[in-house]
Amino acid sequence: MQKRQNTFKIKQTIKLKNQPKIIGSYAIVGPKEGQGNFGPYFDYVMKNDHFGEKTFEKAERKMLESAVTGVIQNAHLQPKDIDLMIAGDLLNQIISSSYAARAFQFPFIGLYGACSTMAESLAIGAVLVDGGFYQNVVCCTGSHFSTAERQYRFPLELGNQRPPTSQWTVTGAGASVVSLEGEGPKITAVTFGKVVDWGVNDVNNMGGAMAPAARDTMLSHFRNTRTKPDDYDLIVTGDLGKLGSEILIDLMEDEGITLGTNYGDCGQMYFKREQETLCGASGAGCCATVFNSYIIQKINEGQYKKVLFLPTGALLSTTSTQQGDTIPCVCHAIVVEK
């Protein structure tokens, strides 16, 4: 085992001296997602959204369970090798994660970072592994279109029209195993974001609400690590969507930072145009499935050497929305290197 060094922190950013690796990743998605742009990269595409369960909530839970089972296999480990599971999802009281954790006898940390959960769990997992507190940590999150619609919006069969800024919640779950032993992309730095609220209260415009959070974390990250966009082969946000990512480019431009062709947004790239998802994909499963399939595979193949992954999350609830509150958002960043 390599000698452990002291990890040091610059304000929001933690540089990980021991550089924990992502030794396994797994992504499972629904049929619509399987037909999207990242379709060929996913480990498993479900035949239907029910996944053999009676309710969509149970299906979401099962998705998370199979993601965890799958990732342990992909990392060539046994369930007994896992020391900790860090997971979160979008449902009230994060039931999908907790119920999925029930199926495994791992110590469990439940998170709520909305759509930023993948980066949040990886960041916490990486820090814990880097500090030598745990050997192998599973980080996992997911979302389901039908459960999210039902909790946040309208019944599926209601004949209404979606506003042009709305996004489509991804049915899918992604999981990674973080460890010091083994082969895989390294996590070299993490930046935990602040909660940012610039007064947007339109729940159908999540991209607009979340873009300032991405700006805030991105600026801190660049400042703290003394890097600029060109230092990364890929800078990828989670689910800002078409509108949100355009806003982010504008906001960064105002700060004198140009996001070029190496910037992309998982939500915007997720679906094909003919799939009619308006501003793109969203949900915790959106960036989780892209990160654990496409991005990890491309890093392993050597196409990307240094990736800045910073998904955003909208920390609202239906109650806060109904009471007219604005939408607070957060964004966590991790740097993954070959």
Place this chain on the structure above:
Amino acid sequence: MEDKKRNEAYNKYVSAKIPKTRPWPSLFNSFWVGGLICLIGQGINDIYLLIFPNISQQTGWSLTLITLIFIASFLTGIGVYDQIGKFAGGGSIVPITGFSNSITSPSIEFKSEGIIYGICVKMFTIAGPVIVFGVASSMVVGLIYWIISLF
């Protein structure tokens, strides 16, 4: 204070950037689909009056409404009505078929929570306000009618 200014400026910028829906195609689609639903309703009414010549106009209307509600409910159940709604918008929401859809869709959705707490409680989550305003406004109109009839 500065935050407030920044938020105002940001919201203004965002609303300018939001993609706009094209009003004319949307209006046209809702117009012709809504009209078609009404035409079908009139057709059903005429057929009822033809089959049962002895029923009153009032009974004919009731039968027509029941039939329309059933058709919309059925189409919701087999997953067709939301497609119509996606295309037609207000055209399929405003007629009574839309009302039927707004009751059937949550009933299907919340079936998994059981009959009482699921179907019965959630049935009116969308249609509830319509019923409340319908009853309240009819009371107001009744009151006005009564006051007028005094003179």
